[in-house]
Amino acid sequence: MTVPVLSHDSSRSRMKIAVFGIGRMGKRHARNVAYFTPDAELVAVCDVNPSASKWVKDNLPAGIQCYTEPSACFDHAGLQGVVIATETSTHVGLAVQAVQSGIHVLCEKPISVDVNLSKPLVAAAKANPHVKVMIGFSRRFDESYREAKSRIDQGLLGVPHMIKSATCDQYDPSGFFVAYSKASGGIFIDCGIHDIDMARWLLSTPGSDCAVKRVFATGQNVRHPELEKDGDADNALAIIDFRGGQRVTFHLSRTAIHGHDCFAEIFGTEGKMIVNGNPQINRLEIRDAHGVRTESTPTYYERFREAFVTEMNEFVACCRNDLPVPTTVDDAMQAAQIAVALTWSFREGKVVEFDEQSGEPILV
Amino acid sequence: MTVPVLSHDSSRSRMKIAVFGIGRMGKRHARNVAYFTPDAELVAVCDVNPSASKWVKDNLPAGIQCYTEPSACFDHAGLQGVVIATETSTHVGLAVQAVQSGIHVLCEKPISVDVNLSKPLVAAAKANPHVKVMIGFSRRFDESYREAKSRIDQGLLGVPHMIKSATCDQYDPSGFFVAYSKASGGIFIDCGIHDIDMARWLLSTPGSDCAVKRVFATGQNVRHPELEKDGDADNALAIIDFRGGQRVTFHLSRTAIHGHDCFAEIFGTEGKMIVNGNPQINRLEIRDAHGVRTESTPTYYERFREAFVTEMNEFVACCRNDLPVPTTVDDAMQAAQIAVALTWSFREGKVVEFDEQSGEPILV
Amino acid sequence: MTVPVLSHDSSRSRMKIAVFGIGRMGKRHARNVAYFTPDAELVAVCDVNPSASKWVKDNLPAGIQCYTEPSACFDHAGLQGVVIATETSTHVGLAVQAVQSGIHVLCEKPISVDVNLSKPLVAAAKANPHVKVMIGFSRRFDESYREAKSRIDQGLLGVPHMIKSATCDQYDPSGFFVAYSKASGGIFIDCGIHDIDMARWLLSTPGSDCAVKRVFATGQNVRHPELEKDGDADNALAIIDFRGGQRVTFHLSRTAIHGHDCFAEIFGTEGKMIVNGNPQINRLEIRDAHGVRTESTPTYYERFREAFVTEMNEFVACCRNDLPVPTTVDDAMQAAQIAVALTWSFREGKVVEFDEQSGEPILV
Amino acid sequence: MTVPVLSHDSSRSRMKIAVFGIGRMGKRHARNVAYFTPDAELVAVCDVNPSASKWVKDNLPAGIQCYTEPSACFDHAGLQGVVIATETSTHVGLAVQAVQSGIHVLCEKPISVDVNLSKPLVAAAKANPHVKVMIGFSRRFDESYREAKSRIDQGLLGVPHMIKSATCDQYDPSGFFVAYSKASGGIFIDCGIHDIDMARWLLSTPGSDCAVKRVFATGQNVRHPELEKDGDADNALAIIDFRGGQRVTFHLSRTAIHGHDCFAEIFGTEGKMIVNGNPQINRLEIRDAHGVRTESTPTYYERFREAFVTEMNEFVACCRNDLPVPTTVDDAMQAAQIAVALTWSFREGKVVEFDEQSGEPILV
Incomplete structure (x- = not known):
């Protein structure tokens, strides 16, 4: 748990993050952003299932916006980063949309089940080098x-x-x-x-x-x-x-x-x-x-729960300080x-x- | 790290806490309140050494008040709890003052090096049963x-x-x-x-x-x-x-x-x-x-770092929900x-x- | 070390054994027969190098015959079994000779470096089913x-x-x-x-x-x-x-x-x-x-030293009680x-x- | 199992040993002398219970004399050492008799349950410094x-x-x-x-x-x-x-x-x-x-079975080479x-x- 402290920089405002997909991993990521990432702020979640909002209400701090439409979520005022934890088949579409909107991405692995399907993300990332795309190789x-x-x-x-x-x-x-x-x-x-x-x-x-x-x-x-x-x-x-x-x-x-x-x-x-x-x-x-x-x-999850916290903090640190991400689209x-x-x-x-x-x- | 989640209740405002003594343990407690205790808010620290404020500025979120005078800190608007991590010889005096002010106390062990010196705190705790006094038996x-x-x-x-x-x-x-x-x-x-x-x-x-x-x-x-x-x-x-x-x-x-x-x-x-x-x-x-x-x-510290986070979250949960504290003055x-x-x-x-x-x- | 005891049968005379090859493993086998196999007796060793006799004199009980010629050793009066721990290339020849002489064989692995070269031993073993041929798969x-x-x-x-x-x-x-x-x-x-x-x-x-x-x-x-x-x-x-x-x-x-x-x-x-x-x-x-x-x-050797003792005792027990050997030529x-x-x-x-x-x- | 080898000296005849008391430990000692102590020979056992002879017949090599009378056993021709594994109350009497007969002793611990009762053995050992008295501190x-x-x-x-x-x-x-x-x-x-x-x-x-x-x-x-x-x-x-x-x-x-x-x-x-x-x-x-x-x-026993073998081999080596025993009456x-x-x-x-x-x- 040392990394959260290392990455903290209180002189600047926190990075505004939305989590896409409130499934098993999405819930964990949402909690980690909300409670264990000092330099980030969870501002929104997006899940096609409207009932996700109940979970958010019961488990997260007040004031988090819930979306069912990705586009609406991407338009959330001041959004700087997204965590993509949806079904694998939607990863590429969402990630490309985020990158093209100038929004940093932490995407769960795998990018897709078919290497060819991932290529649009490779292209988008290459075309937008200032936008961070990090892959969730938690290990x-x-x-x-x-x-x-x-x-x-x-x-x-x-x-x-x-x-x-x-x-x-x-x-x-x-x-x-x-x-x-x-x-x-x-x-x-x-x-x-x-x-x-x-x-x-x-x-x-x-x-x-x-x-x-x-x-x-x-x-x-x-x-x-x-x-x-x-x-x-x-x-x-x-x-x-x-x-x-x-x-x-x-x-x-x-x-x-x-x-x-x-x-x-x-x-x-x-x-x-x-x-x-x-x-x-x-x-x-x-x-x-x-x-x-x-x-x-x-x-x-019990094995890697701290790793997920560290992953989130590093993602935020890379975005805020314009550092190369440790796990790239090419790695994936x-x-x-x-x-x-x-x-x-x-x-x-x-x-x-x-x-x-x-x-x-x-x-x- | 399960306890922080368990104790979270977003429907109410967070408990306002001050940390006394920005030494080795005090720094850790301050960080834990600020970053890893969802239901608490670090509003102030108090240390006789004015240089503590620099550490606070460099390591904690903005907006935390720094005091050198305990009395002033106890008067901090809305203060609900204090963590006492000062030198052992000052534990009893500060804890008694807090209890008498209706402020919950998490006090580092030992209360004092002499059992007799602890008795005023025993008395104060007994006279103020609605105020929580918890002792930091981290194990x-x-x-x-x-x-x-x-x-x-x-x-x-x-x-x-x-x-x-x-x-x-x-x-x-x-x-x-x-x-x-x-x-x-x-x-x-x-x-x-x-x-x-x-x-x-x-x-x-x-x-x-x-x-x-x-x-x-x-x-x-x-x-x-x-x-x-x-x-x-x-x-x-x-x-x-x-x-x-x-x-x-x-x-x-x-x-x-x-x-x-x-x-x-x-x-x-x-x-x-x-x-x-x-x-x-x-x-x-x-x-x-x-x-x-x-x-x-x-x-x-490396052995018990998570235990200190859990301790803080439980202290806050006991205070907010009026539960008996797990480690009492009598235990001490x-x-x-x-x-x-x-x-x-x-x-x-x-x-x-x-x-x-x-x-x-x-x-x- | 339970097996030596289990296999002991004091009502019959001990099995007479010779060890071929007084190299690293041969020395260990010779010691194990001489000292740690209650039902066997080391009667001879055979090594092309005449200096082996000095090692035998210094390390084994008195009265053990030393040969440099395999044929002479096979003719040792009353010989019932041999342990073959010579160079791999000589395994098959010696083992076949033993089997054809009605002498039981414990042969170090591998039988040979070339599967085809092992076939004469397969044939000899098949033709002499009353003679035991066991392979030293110590594990x-x-x-x-x-x-x-x-x-x-x-x-x-x-x-x-x-x-x-x-x-x-x-x-x-x-x-x-x-x-x-x-x-x-x-x-x-x-x-x-x-x-x-x-x-x-x-x-x-x-x-x-x-x-x-x-x-x-x-x-x-x-x-x-x-x-x-x-x-x-x-x-x-x-x-x-x-x-x-x-x-x-x-x-x-x-x-x-x-x-x-x-x-x-x-x-x-x-x-x-x-x-x-x-x-x-x-x-x-x-x-x-x-x-x-x-x-x-x-x-x-430090890992398996007891296994070699057990192996020897089991070999002796199989020979004396006409039991199937646990590690056969076919396994090899x-x-x-x-x-x-x-x-x-x-x-x-x-x-x-x-x-x-x-x-x-x-x-x- | 290295010690048996170290202590082996085939140039001299083996030390003749009798085991007193064929109970739990006595049986183990008898086996260890008979099978796992190259420089010793088990020549006799002594147990007040005549049925011990059946166990000896079933478990040990042929030719071991069985006594029920200690004195008769001490008179066994050429006896050089005894292992005393009888009931604690008989240890001192047997050990003193052995020492006074010039027979080396390996005595199970404790010598006696009362320190004063052990003193005759202390005296006998002192009076016969050429006779070895070793105590079975197996650890x-x-x-x-x-x-x-x-x-x-x-x-x-x-x-x-x-x-x-x-x-x-x-x-x-x-x-x-x-x-x-x-x-x-x-x-x-x-x-x-x-x-x-x-x-x-x-x-x-x-x-x-x-x-x-x-x-x-x-x-x-x-x-x-x-x-x-x-x-x-x-x-x-x-x-x-x-x-x-x-x-x-x-x-x-x-x-x-x-x-x-x-x-x-x-x-x-x-x-x-x-x-x-x-x-x-x-x-x-x-x-x-x-x-x-x-x-x-x-x-x-499963924990220390090899230690008992080593103990016996060292006892024999001390006796044969007139070395000080590692575990003395004074230690006991x-x-x-x-x-x-x-x-x-x-x-x-x-x-x-x-x-x-x-x-x-x-x-x-």
């Missing part, structure tokens, strides 16, 4: 991953050469994510994109070449056979070869029993680091008839391209090579 | 201790019968705490009071008798021989026998090398729990030439009395018995 | 892996569906293993064969199909670029798809800094298990200026075939499919 | 405690100044130990003697003064109220002040639920060490609906005296001072 704002990055930069690991990670969600018998699966683009795009972005970030040291050479993926459906018809999996494995020689492998799962277990190992020539070896929810250990045991974070495009190639590899059972010139996967 | 607001308490209440441990704890501060070669030692009342009062209060809290189950029967303490000066002349120690051990049969033992230290290590074991007939078995600062583990290792919280008096008896035991090398009627230690 | 005799297997059999994990493992040797600046690399068949055959066998063993539950469908591998040389010319790697990643839907992935490394780190995760529908999450060498933890830390087993052939396919995949950058009929990899 | 032979001692000697901790330990046995609803309690001398003598000896050993650095100044103890009966009438406890706490300024505190318990949990923290001016922070029985971790968990050693007498003083303190609720001249506790 980059977590203090433990940041400490890992910092240690790499200090040389603790020598040359970092391999990342092994896992993002394992707790099994949800309600099948929520299965319903969500089609719209989400599948496990590599919805979930693996975090691992891909994290690996690219941690392995990007001066002089390293993180262009992809080839990828391979495989998957299973051990709890959700109904995913098979959509070409999705509830467990998946991926290997990514970078041209610079680095290797990345990760495991994605929807079927962990003990909780949300999001884990990374970073290997270097002088040592390795592990992030979140035990996904414990707090500092309590129990020793009883079930053994010596700790309890785990049930979802990514690169990660998406890799996720798409992995999805293809998993479905076809084949290696996907990347073209050395274009950097794009050869999906044949 | 009670930490999510892990709270989870422990909740599990005990649910019966996970059967009958809890013993607490073993340790509060070990990192060795500070600057000798800061040695200079501070005289004013602080010594290691049992300055530091052990947290362990005592925590043990009383966790062992207080329905029907249990937490009146003290006898105590014994011993100590060492392994790094700070200069403490000896003041009858203080840099390492100390204590045993407390409760009349209900429960036992408490703790270790206090100023000489830990790896960091601040604050640890508790709670034993029950059906199992035990451990809080903070490894005082790790984050979720990063390093494996290199020094072994498989984690880094530790350097001070109590009981803990202080035990700490004084332990100090006496350590200095004399003798057991101290407590009078069954009065509940007070027999210091002869 | 199967480790108490923690055994406990894992036992829990799987009891159903703790539901349906086991994925194994993720790692065998990371400590970096050896002397380059010993590099010199050894050519003869060893490379990292997948020398080292990965343990992970492959372990995964096949743990995933072989009633009704499961562990035939391989396809594999993929990749590798790096981060410390030993000189391996490149031999088509070997000092770090490697592999994925194995089984026809039954199970997935296996592992990481092999020669460059760990903190020690030998051999790790497995076993995923099931009802939970997961981890073997050796922290490769600590003993129960000592240090908390000092380097953090909260433990030290690691430097080599596989299957593992070798997969290791060869992974080596090919790594060198070619392509997926290797396995023929459904023959079960053999299609290396084109 | 000193455990590799983790040994590593701790070694690190202290190397200066890793700076000046060691405090030991905090715990010996918590798993709760046994059968009440076995309660029946055993009277004969055992109570929890401080039966169980605490290990903690006392371990602390004296680890704190005995060159120049340190480990004479006791004062002690204090307290206790509870949380599961076994029937112990109260014998002045015993099922949970106990002790503090020991050494004249050199070192402090020792320990917790003894018969009511742990998760297993046998024997734990030590060793504090020095430059760091601390922990032995057995998690009493895990093997390297397996389970992650399922009960959390992230490990299982614990059920009894001290010192530890017993402290245990007696703690028992008195617990029963009386008073501090016990030790006489500076005589070093004996003043029990008034």
Whole structure:
């Protein structure tokens, strides 16, 4: 929780922000802007469902305007930034509209489930370089991953050469994510994109070449056979070869029993680091008839709740001080391209090579 | 960070609070009121040192009044609560003045280094039952201790019968705490009071008798021989026998090398729990030439920073909703009395018995 | 150390054993037979180097015959079993000779670096079913892996569906293993064969199909670029798809800094298990200026020294009681075939499919 | 398991040993001599119960003589050493007889429940300095405690100044130990003697003064109220002040639920060490609906089984090479005296001072 303090600048008025989409993540973002981002002010929310206004009334400070029409919200007087936490399919349209209106954007990942659909945002961002577009790769704002990055930069690991990670969600018998699966683009795009972005970030040291050479993926459906018809999996494995020689492998799962277990190992020539070896929810250990045991974070939210606060504060700091955003549209495009190639590899059972010139996967 | 949300009630205006004493803890409390307590508003600070106003200007939102005179601050229009984080010797005077002015008080521990000096506050609190007086036993607001308490209440441990704890501060070669030692009342009062209060809290189950029967303490000066002349120690051990049969033992230290290590074991007939078995600062583990290792919280602040936010939010919620405060003046008096008896035991090398009627230690 | 006791039967004379090859592993096996296998008696050793006899004299009980000629050793009066711990290239020849002489064999892995070269042993074993041929897959005799297997059999994990493992040797600046690399068949055959066998063993539950469908591998040389010319790697990643839907992935490394780190995760529908999450060498933890830390087993030997004792005792028990050996020539052939396919995949950058009929990899 | 190898000397005949008392520990010692002590030979056992011979026949090599009369056993031809694992009340008589017969002794702890009763053994040992008398303080032979001692000697901790330990046995609803309690001398003598000896050993650095100044103890009966009438406890706490300024505190318990949990923290001016922070029985971790968990050693035997083997090998090495034994009668007498003083303190609720001249506790 140090970042909110660092980013505070009381000599200027607070940045006026609206949150689009009052779903699970939108509610959290709205609270974070309203209560935990000293340099920002939540002025409006926008949700197509008019009942969102009741939630706003019950949970947020007075005086926040509720819109159901995006255009009306973009016209809110003095609006400086938006957080886009709507359904994935609407991300690009809203983000482009914001950028073209000169309004800074913090957009939830993924930009879209199809790389091509994201291109208008790439173009809009390029055409409006003074407008910030930041992507919600929350893992980059977590203090433990940041400490890992910092240690790499200090040389603790020598040359970092391999990342092994896992993002394992707790099994949800309600099948929520299965319903969500089609719209989400599948496990590599919805979930693996975090691992891909994290690996690219941690392995990007001066002089390293993180262009992809080839990828391979495989998957299973051990709890959700109904995913098979959509070409999705509830467990998946991926290997990514970078041209610079680095290797990345990760495991994605929807079927962990003990909780949300999001884990990374970073290997270097002088040592390795592990992030979140035990996904414990707090500092309590129990020793009883079930053994010596700790309890785990049930979802990514308990794991990353502080990271979301830091993310918001950094977004605001970048906008107010005209700094480069830490997670760019290009990062999102690169990660998406890799996720798409992995999805293809998993479905076809084949290696996907990347073209050395274009950097794009050869999906044949 | 769940409590701030829970305590939020946007239908009413925020509670107006002033912070007294802009020292190490006062700065933190001021920030927590200003930025992380949705239902409160920081309206003023008071510090005898006029330079405090510069810190306020640089670190807090605009519009906060700075006072050097307590009386003037107490007269601040609409003031509803104060946080007292001044030197220990001034706690009682300020707290009494606040209570008599109908202003709620959150007072840092200890109330005073001498139990008798605290009695005016006991009297004032008793005479003004509508005014809240809460004591800053921060450990009670930490999510892990709270989870422990909740599990005990649910019966996970059967009958809890013993607490073993340790509060070990990192060795500070600057000798800061040695200079501070005289004013602080010594290691049992300055530091052990947290362990005592925590043990009383966790062992207080329905029907249990937490009146003290006898105590014994011993100590060492392994790094700070200069403490000896003041009858203080840099390492100390204590045993407390409760009349209900429960036992408490703790270790206090100023000489830990790896960091601040604050640890508790709670034993029950059906199992035990451990809080903070490894005082790790984050979720990063390093494996290199020094072994498989984690880094530790350097001070109590990194360990308890969220607890201070929760404490503030609960204080505000108790005041606004007229609820009993979780940490009372009586808790502080009981803990202080035990700490004084332990100090006496350590200095004399003798057991101290407590009078069954009065509940007070027999210091002869 | 429970197995030696279990296998003891004092009513019969001890099994007479000779050890072939007094190198690193041979010395350990000789000691284990001589001192820690109650039902066996070390009667002879055989090593082409006559100086082995000095080591025997200095380290083993009196009365052990030393041979330099295998044939002479096989003729040792009353010899019942041999342990083959010579150079890999001599395994098959010696094992076949033993089997044809009616002498039981415990053979170090791998049988050979080339699957075809192993076929005479397959034939000999088949032709002499009363002679035991057991392969030294030591991991199967480790108490923690055994406990894992036992829990799987009891159903703790539901349906086991994925194994993720790692065998990371400590970096050896002397380059010993590099010199050894050519003869060893490379990292997948020398080292990965343990992970492959372990995964096949743990995933072989009633009704499961562990035939391989396809594999993929990749590798790096981060410390030993000189391996490149031999088509070997000092770090490697592999994925194995089984026809039954199970997935296996592992990481092999020669460059760990903190020690030998051999790790497995076993995923099931009802939970997961981890073997050796922290490769600590003993129960000592240090908390000092380097953090909260433990030290690691430097080599596989400290990690598996008890497993080798158990392995020897089980070998003896199988021979004396005419029981099926737990690790067969067929297990070794299957593992070798997969290791060869992974080596090919790594060198070619392509997926290797396995023929459904023959079960053999299609290396084109 | 390195010590057996180290102590091996095949140029001489093996030491002939008899084990007295074929109870729980005697059986283990007999097995260890017979199978895991290369330089020793088990030639006889002695137990008043003739049925012991059946156990010997079923579990040990052929040719071991069974006696029911101690004198007959002492007369066994060529007997060089005895292991005394009988009931505590018979230890002194048997040990004295052995010593006077020139037979080396490894005697289980405690020598007796009453310090005065041990004096004949002290005298006999003094009168026969060429005969070894070693006491079974098994903890000193455990590799983790040994590593701790070694690190202290190397200066890793700076000046060691405090030991905090715990010996918590798993709760046994059968009440076995309660029946055993009277004969055992109570929890401080039966169980605490290990903690006392371990602390004296680890704190005995060159120049340190480990004479006791004062002690204090307290206790509870949380599961076994029937112990109260014998002045015993099922949970106990002790503090020991050494004249050199070192402090020792320990917790003894018969009511742990998760297993046998024997734990030590060793504090020095430059760091601390922990032995057995998690009493895990093997390297397996389970992650399922009960959390992230490990299982614990059920009894001290699983925890210390290798230490007992090392102890036996060292005993044999000391006898064969005329080396001083690591755990002397004097160590046992010192530890017993402290245990007696703690028992008195617990029963009386008073501090016990030790006489500076005589070093004996003043029990008034």
